[in-house]
Amino acid sequence: MGRNTRKRRTPLATKIVAGAAALAVGGGGLVWANFYASAHEDHGGHNRTRSAGAQVATIDCPDVGQKIRDVPDRARGEVDGELATMDSQITNAYQRLATTRRAQAGDSQFVQNSILGPLKDRRKAIIDRIQLEINRAGGKADDNLDELAGCQGRPADQQNGGGQNGGGQDDGQNGDGQNGGGQDDDQNGDGQNQDDNGNGVAGPVADDFVDINDVQPNSRNSRNGLAANGDGGSTGTFTTDCGVNENNLFNSDNLIAAPGVDNGAHHTHDYVGNQDNDAFSSDEDLANADTSCQNQGDKSTYYWPVLRLQDGTQEFDANDQGGGAEGNIGKILKPAQAELKFVGSQQGDVVAMPKFLRIITGDAKSFTNGDANANTSWSCSGFEDRQVTDKYPLCPEGSQVLRTTNFQSCWDGQNIDSANHRDHMAFVQEDGSCPEGFQAIPQLQVRLAYDIPTPTVENGQVQNPYAVDSFPEQLHKPITDHNDFINVMDEDLMNEVVDCINRGEDCQ
Incomplete structure (x- = not known):
């Protein structure tokens, strides 16, 4: 690759x-x-x-x-x-x-x-x-x-x-x-x-996996990631098709959390959308870049840690920082499908995102930090009512591994970033409203589907496991999964997204 x-x-x-x-x-x-x-x-x-x-x-x-x-x-x-x-x-x-x-x-x-x-x-x-x-x-x-x-x-x-x-x-x-x-x-x-x-x-080890049949329906144990849209409010959707990283754009940087730092993530990311995303990309670089999105007005960057099949494959980064030199080894698995969808609010209309708004959801250090910011949803196709945050699912033959993230959808109305890269954003509350001082923006929902051979777990051992890339000390735990987004839509497209969602239409 x-x-x-x-x-x-x-x-x-x-x-x-x-x-x-x-x-x-x-x-x-x-x-x-x-x-x-x-x-x-x-x-x-x-x-x-x-x-x-x-x-x-x-x-x-x-x-x-x-x-x-x-x-x-x-x-x-x-x-x-x-x-x-x-x-x-x-x-x-x-x-x-x-x-x-x-x-x-x-x-x-x-x-x-x-x-x-x-x-x-x-x-x-x-x-x-x-x-x-x-x-x-x-x-x-x-x-x-x-x-x-x-x-x-x-x-x-x-x-x-x-x-x-x-x-x-x-x-x-x-x-x-x-x-x-x-x-x-x-x-x-x-x-x-x-x-x-x-x-x-x-x-990962055997205890990091669970048979999807053993997961109770509607038992997702994440405190975050509430879906913003519902039967009321702004019920439309806008889907952007940006591919599955066919251009093989990978690096172990993190432009949001560690700008200007080579290998700031210590694990490799998949990138779709913006094609000039590394630690040293300026907002101007992002605005002038090519995009993998079909709608050329969407130059946003969407990125997440790669999944790997630990089958002994020597990837391009087998001896590199962020890759094999930091314990992230095996075959990189691209999603069979990457659905990027923006949805509305249960409580009313949404407003436009500011250009270059940065959002991190989930926590790459959840294994040691605790689950306060964990926002992972693992499942299998055909079993979407069974979601887990701290286990990788073992899916039956013919079922895909699903990896879903619902981003924060409440913005403080002022800042495109914050000192800890979180405080300018918030999740909706239980009733679907935003906390005081925040306003609803289109919520990004990322759904990744993978064709992965089901690992074999026997006598406390797992053979050919798959795992998300992670900081070395996080031990490839599924709860460390996370997702990142920088809005680089042009003004006309962002207004189209907002209008579509507020009118209750499904657009792309």
Whole structure:
């Protein structure tokens, strides 16, 4: 497959992480450590792996970016850059966790003294710089941000449910995994652990999957993602056809959350719509770009983490940052269909989105952050009344895997972005209305359908699993799925979208 080849600068932090991650690359491409047990237990019909030792599976750090408010505009670029460096530090620390299993087994304080302690010091230095940058720009930094410097280790099967640090370093799942660097953890003499599900990375595991027949109808456990439209209000729809990334536009940037930072996402994205979307694209670049959308007035960018089939395929990014060098391996699966639809409000008319409005929905760090911003819906065609947020569905033969996202549809009426990239947007309330101070805009709904061979789960192991690309420490958990959008429709088309929805028509 191809990829975005636009020339980009590489920040020092990325070079440092690249060097560290290179330790995990072996002769056959990346072999990333996996931390799952050699003992299994059955709980409620689902196979779970249980720790055979006293090592942690991943690193849980408070999300500083979600706690920052009121960053002056002229400081936002610097702050976003610092936050991206902090993400790189976590990736680096996780890689060290993955490649020092033997040392951890021989020293109960190794993780704290050699990984978590130094990580806290590095994070503290960045938080100090963030506070300084905010204050220099005329803002007032939160003096309590230092409390977010410390990280914890915790088990892979313990999801953080409240957005706080969860778990401890003495009760986690572990396995000795694979180690591509040949250091520290090779109990079998060849770096191979037979309990790594055959995929060589930290997840997914058997317990990340559920038979769709075992999911109760109408039991979706996401707090967000409420559909905005209904029987009343503005009932029209507008569908834009932008393809399924036939142009092979991929990169591991995130223009919204980490502008100006190469590999800011640490995982690879699919892009449809705008064809000039990378970390260094300006609004002018977006406005002047080509688009894959059939309606050439829609130059919006729509992007999401790729799904991969962990079948041993060496993709174009098998040795790259964001790809195999950070545990995202296997065959990239393009959607068989990508439906992009805008719908209305239950409570009345919608207003036009401002050009260059940015929306992030879901949370790429939900496994460690908790599910407050999780907005994932996984299902199977023919079973759309059965939705899950924290499991990948096992679909029957002939049924497609469905991945659906309903974006926030309430806008603050002023800002195209906010310091944490969330506060300028809100979800509708239970009655379909927007919170006070917000107004309804067309709600973007993204429905992706995939033809995926159903993984085999047997004796607590999953063979040829599929998984969403993720930050390395998020262990490819389905709850980390997310979606991104930047509105680059021209004024005439946006007015057409609004008129169509408010008239109750179905347009495209």
